[in-house]
Amino acid sequence: MGLDLFDAPLRITWTLKDAAPLSESELGRIAESLVEGGIFFVTLGGDAWRHPGLETLIRQLDGGSVQVTLVVPLCRAGFSVLNPDLPLTRLLLDIGAVVDEEGWQNAEVVDAVKNFRKLGYYPELQLLPIRGRLEQLPRLFQVAGEVGVAGVKLPNFPLVDRPDLASRVLEADDLESFRPLAPTCRRSSTDLKLEVHDLFLWELLCPEAPREHYSGCQAGNGLAHISAEGDLYPCSSWQLRIGSLLEQPLADLWQSQARTAVCSEIGTTPRDCRDCHAYEICFGGCRGLARCLGTSESRDPLCKEPR
């Protein structure tokens, strides 16, 4: 696999805590580094929605031509703290906390979406597909159609910020159990823009729509992650700290040996994938998950077996 190495990431996910440990001025310094690096897309997650420096941060990124996505959890306070005219490219309403409760109602999601619309935002829905939630996907797509959101996102597993989720990362058997439900999701999602990080879950949900432009794991190349402490990682699933953005500019960290080693590792076929005929399709899948839950030679844990 040939990798085109970028001067800087194209997309960055950035987790914030609501106040500590990064101050507003520290956020500003990191944002400046991202603007200088020419980052295209930044997704602000975690407690970003209630960080006191959120508005300033979003405006600074927007002023530097960075397209900003904000993830807000579905909760009573979620919509009430947002200023109505923030320059967001996209707002994602994370419904994870709701679907984990037994007996959740579609109306909770519908009402939240409508509340955001009153503020001038048109949220899409997000659900982290950890174990125990796949069976909720048909409901997710049903409610997405019911309230008419434009898209649904199923993001990757954020093991950098939530190492406790490692035991709930999906495995191949989970996908097999979900397989009979996938057609129901597909029928409900025909008009939705669907963004699924995991290639194997994507295959189940969109068997007729191969990822033509997919060229393998983009961790440490087109993709990076910033933790709540301001540390740079290859992606939110890859628990390798490249360095602190409070101590070094992004451009310098991106040229570091730690980062280029990630690219070299991704460019090498893992031992577990060597005899697989589908390698030229998946390129080993999510290398961050494979590495953090196994070794650099492991298959993506959602891959059942070599094909």
Next chain:
Amino acid sequence: MKPKRNPDVIWRHEQRREQQLLEAAERGEDISEGGTVILVVNGTMHQLNLLGGEIWRRCDGETELAAIVQEIGAEYEVAAEELEQDVREFLVDLQQRGWVTDA
């Protein structure tokens, strides 16, 4: 003609990669597939090679096509006639894609 980039196209000049490609070209390597400008159009990423990137960066809506040819020709010592043909063909392709217009 004054080609102008579509403002909806997000793009970035990869200066470090460009430098690496120029060094590779000096060593006689084929760099025609190497990207120096990244574009994101409707969520899909595209890359322009060295010549394409040089043209793209000059599509500011103020620079005439003839000036683009002249500037690039001076930088890379390419025959003007051949270069103009290449630039025209490239711009036609970009126009058809909706990535540039004639200002």
